[in-house]
Amino acid sequence: MAQISILDALKKRYKLWTIHLERSTDAIKNNILQTGSGKDMQERLVSFGMASLVVYIGSSIIGLFGVYAGGFLGGLVLFAIGWSLSKLFNKRFFGDERKQSDLKEDEVELLNYLDSLVSTHQNIRSAVNSEPSLIFFTDYPNLRKAFVGAKHMLENYNTKHLAYKHRMKHFVIAKKYASEIYTFDAIYANKKGGNRA
Amino acid sequence: MDNLIDKLKTLKNKSQDEYREVIQKHSHKQVLKELKEAGLYKDDVSQEEFDKLVQEKIKENTSFAKGAMVAGGALLFLELLG
Numbered sequence: 242m243a244q245i246s247i248l249d250a251l252k253k254r255y256k257l258w259t260i261h262l263e264r265s266t267d268a269i270k271n272n273i274l275q276t277g278s279g280k281d282m283q284e285r286l287v288s289f290g291m292a293s294l295v296v297y298i299g300s301s302i303i304g305l306f307g308v309y310a311g312g313f314l315g316g317l318v319l320f321a322i323g324w325s326l327s328k329l330f331n332k333r334f335f336g337d338e339r340k341q342s343d344l345k346e347d348e349v350e351l352l353n354y355l356d357s358l359v360s361t362h363q364n365i366r367s368a369v370n371s372e373p374s375l376i377f378f379t380d381y382p383n384l385r386k387a388f389v390g391a392k393h394m395l396e397n398y399n400t401k402h403l404a405y406k407h408r409m410k411h412f413v414i415a416k417k418y419a420s421e422i423y424t425f426d427a428i429y430a431n432k433k434g435g436n437r438a
Numbered sequence: 439m440d441n442l443i444d445k446l447k448t449l450k451n452k453s454q455d456e457y458r459e460v461i462q463k464h465s466h467k468q469v470l471k472e473l474k475e476a477g478l479y480k481d482d483v484s485q486e487e488f489d490k491l492v493q494e495k496i497k498e499n500t501s502f503a504k505g506a507m508v509a510g511g512a513l514l515f516l517e518l519l520g
Contacts, residue, residue: 253478253482253483256476256477256478256482257476257478257482257483257487259476260472260473260476260491263472264494277501277502366476366477369477370477
């Protein structure tokens with residue numbers, strides 16, 4: 242009876258873990274596709290700030306030469322220059338949204354691999370839900386190996402494909418993804434470790 | 439997600455708290471749906487874990503909604519900034 246209750250608890254932990262796996266995979270996918278880039282409020286504020294700074298610095302420098310630079314038109318021109326410069330900066334730092342078709346071959350391979358892992362675990366979850374008497378914990382070595390492969394691919398992913406913001410973010414979310422592997426291990430080995438007990 | 443944006447667009451001259459409430463309710467519903475798809479009930483997870491799932495969703499939805507609303511010209515949504 243105690244064993245049944247342990248297995249029941251482990252199955253619940255596993256099902257909950259699949260939600261975290263799906264979310265971690267989505268986070269990696271959205272970061273590679275740079276979803277939301279170009280629409281972010283931060284980017285607009287940076288553009289506005291940079292344009293205002295160019296107006297301030299530009300008019301100060303021109304003023305040093307004794308030329309009147311306080312006119313509306315002059316300010317507008319300087320603001321436009323600053324705005325254009327900020328767009329270039331934003332493109333390098335924040336990037337633009339990428340389409341699936343724009344992805345490089347290694348990125349497509351990585352995303353397909355991560356999707357296939359999610360599908361595998363969704364299938365196991367469905368089997369656990371539909372056939373309560375069966376326990377599908379026998380494929381552990383293969384599933385573990387698949388995760389090691391995913392971790393390796395994420396660590397070796399060429400972040401130069403991404404804008405700077407998304408390069409930095411990749412390391413954080415790849416680490417989070419790796420932590421899901423430890424949780425998976427903990428569930429299969431019935432340990433208390435991992436992200437969640 | 440589009441559903442959430444549509445809901446937010448119908449709110450005019452509402453306070454920051456009212457925007458937040460819509461996002462929270464939507465996130466809460468999404469987490470319940472995720473649990474259902476995983477074959478779990480709310481009682482199967484601890485309150486702490488459930489809250490963590492909802493908070494993550496709120497963060498994701500808020501970030502997405504900000505972008506979508508600003509891109510759509512809904513400047514009132516600036517209130518949510520920060």
